[in-house]
Amino acid sequence: MNNKEIGAAGEDAVCQALSKQGWRIVERNFRIRTAEVDIIAYEEDTLCFIEVKTRLGTGFGLPCEAVTPAKQKKIIRAAEYYLAYHEIDAPVRFDVMEVYATVRGGIFSVSRYNLIRGAFDAGERR
16 A cells, blocks of 8 residues: 555544544545645534544654645645635544554555644634
């Protein structure tokens, strides 16, 4: 599996896990010209914009460390567009889901998840 396939498998696994916990997935891989949000989902009445980071190890640091301030800014920009376009007025949260996984014999398997609720925020939305 290449990195893109591992990332997609991680996102699939996260959607399944969140759905089992009662989250409602409303969109995947939402893109605007300069940004993308991996998963948009409701946890009860809160609309969550979730960045998924899947890693096979921590040799390059923790998965959440890859969500840099520049990446956060792009996610916030995409979220603002999404909220305006769909005329949504709901509580919003920005989460990061770390996925620790293994690939053996071409089979992807999740070792564990780590959901970081409110990993960053947009500050004052305009």
